[in-house]
Amino acid sequence: MEDLAPRIVKKAIALGCQDAVAEIVTNRSYQIRFAQNEAVISNRWRESTASVFFVYKKRVLASDIKDLSKTDEAVERLVKIAKTSQENPDYAGIAKGPFDYARVRPDPKVLALDEGGKYVEAAISGALDQGAKECAGSFWKYEDEHALATSNGVEGRDHRANLYLSIRALVSLESSGHGIACATKLSQFDPEKAGQKAGRIAALAKFPKSGKPGRYTVVFDPLIFGSLTDQVGGRLNAWIVMAGLSPFGKKIGKRVASTEFTLSDDGSAESIARKRFDAEGVPTRRNVLVNKGILKTYLHNTSTAKKFRTKTTGNAGLVFPDPHAIFVKPGDRSRDEIFSDIKDGLWLTNTWYTRYQSYVTGDLSTIPRDGIFHIQKGEVAEAWKDIRLTDNLLHLLKNIVALSDKPEQMMWWGEVGVPNFVPYALIQDVGITKSAE
């Protein structure tokens, strides 16, 4: 398997392709899912895939080859299909290598970890100690190896291994909290703390009352603020902008958020999504996307960059650009100071199901879940339930008035697709609606 990626590229070029990329990904991940305070299933994977990208006279074809014992036949078949396809006039090539990559290696202690039961137990104990009765979630040891080759002189390798735990703690159906633990080093992995946070919120959320619609000043806990910033990262993908699926179209150089808000994407920084290169082999780097509220750039691969007359940001996926890891520049307030600013407002801890009425305008709604709290004079007055955040993405960003000083790494099923490093955020004039009975 050592030389498989360059061999696939060479074969595709020999068959007439102008550009070819092959990335061999070997997945050795391990997961424990738990519910009702114990494991419900444990999963382990042994998979190797060749993700390929071939271009014949601007006819673009992508594929995943799973039978690695017959890659020559697969490449021949794929190139034949590519030749029958149609030109993409927007296709502008792949990055020219070779490149130098950062020397980063996974933590040997994470690599050696073969059993995660004690981390699940630590998280559950942390939640139960705070008063939770029922816990559910997932522990993950992610491990994958990547070997990349392109027809433009790129050859790269990357070995990635990380730990992740997500826990939801419940006191009852309507009183719950959520906690997340992410680490690239075993010594930094703290599932108990995640369990404690989930349990603490769940206990605080007991006996919730039906919420009241209106417009509120809201403290966004890092998990729900991460959902919001994940939306921003995703909607700044240049391909998504071109498809009419973003409110950031034609807004480069314009104000899209308050001056408090600076957002970057950085695949090279320490995170559970750290990677040495993108799908074209371009070294990952920090790209400031929004600087003090002004939109600076979209996320690009070589083709979208040409369309927008700029350079790739090193965010190529197999076909489309993708964010790697989103970083919000922290503010200067402590968490307590953020709360003390609220006379009459809300504290939201998590959300899901963010959906748009219009991607172009950014009109959306999302359903807060887990602890929802009515805050008065900086303190929790009561727990609420059954509300919906109904607003506009740009309006929310423009009404950020303060950020806390300690960002946390958040990633969560369905809502926070890549790691988002986010602090607590204070946002004014947030629309809250609720169902009619």
Added chain:
Amino acid sequence: MDTEMDLVDFAVDYARKKGASYAEARHEEQEQENFILKNGVLDALYVGHDRGIGVRVLVDGALGFAATNSRTKTDVRAIVDDAVKVAKASRRKTKITFAHEDAIEMNWSVPEQRKLADVPVEEKIAEIQSVDRDLMALGFKIPARYFQLSDNRIVKHFANSEGSRIRSYSPRLRTFYFLTVVEDGESEQTYRNYGWSGGWEGIQAWDLGKRVLDEARSMHRSLAEGKKSPEGKMDLVAGPQVAGIASHESCGHPTEADRVLGREASQAGKSFIPPDGIGMRVGSDVVNVVDDPTIEHAIAYYVTDDEGVKARRRYLYKEGRVSEFLQNRETAAVLHTRSNGASRAVNYNVEAIVRMANTFVEPKDYSVDELLEDVKFGVYMKSFMEWNIDDKRYNAKYAGREAYLVENGEVKHPVRNTVIELTTPAFWSAVDAVGKDLDFEAGFCGKSDPGQALDASLGGPTIRLRNVYLR
């Protein structure tokens, strides 16, 4: 005997030797072709040939699962060892058991009038380009057009340690489109999803060209003539797309037994229906919502599920009451019942869990005109854009895309962005009449971790709700 069946038999036999009290193996081969036509340009063609084997074992009352895309006996032995090892490490206090099922040996396949494999990719691309050309010929300003056509040919081999051995073939065809129409600086957006189990004949069955043009015309009219939607309590006539999403979100999901029992609590959530909630009233007497994997040509058609259990129609809500949960063998054992064949996985490399298939409001006998004729004041919402629901499936929102004011039984001008924001019982209890114009759309239903976006159909006839709050 074919190689794949030999391999699943080998995995099951080896798992039993390693101490599994129950073992099953599923080999899947998926041949996929899909492309995106964005603003008239073929963006990329994706061709996939995915195959591998997953093994699930029950050891000491705990479940282990492992998967590989290598098909050598050495590697299959390794994943069985993995599955047994991780199951043993679980140390469960409450032992998992499976509800009884008789062993099945069968082959089944979905017929194709014209095999998907025989249709050249050029023809598929030309079909969608033709729709795109007709769309542009309307002369509307449509700055963002996005069409996706995909097909997937799925061959499964399943065996378990109780003697079930099943081979199946499911060809599936899907299209998705997304449009942005602009008029006088205002825009409307839409997306639609259609699915088909069968061959290339599905493209004709959808009548895609007409549907896309009708949708664009309605968007243009809404922008040109649309007015603010009225606010207050009034009648609502909801078209098949709205009935479909409501049946999926507020009937299908809350009756998934794994959600009811808390197995999905951390991700997809739980349910407002408790484990002893069979018989609980959630709607009016005219509301029957079913989930049925045996609807021919629906995208989630199947004969046996991924635990080897025969599929059948399930009444989720019957005459307005919770009638049946969707069950797999694990949840059925907990609830002292039998599986109803609802266990599915998106591919070989993930466990099968409780899933919906084709979920819809059971039609009755009203025509759309009859539903509208005694509405004094209300809204006829034919389709929606934004929607969401909370994780206990109680608070839902559907925001209108194509909607019209109704006065004294007459459909008047378009109204824009009508919002239905109701609890599940408030929505279903307000239904007083159900139409006969059953129609389906396709969707991807998301659940589990790792996430499994699975083929599903959502459907229904037009339904009428009395005196509900809209804005």
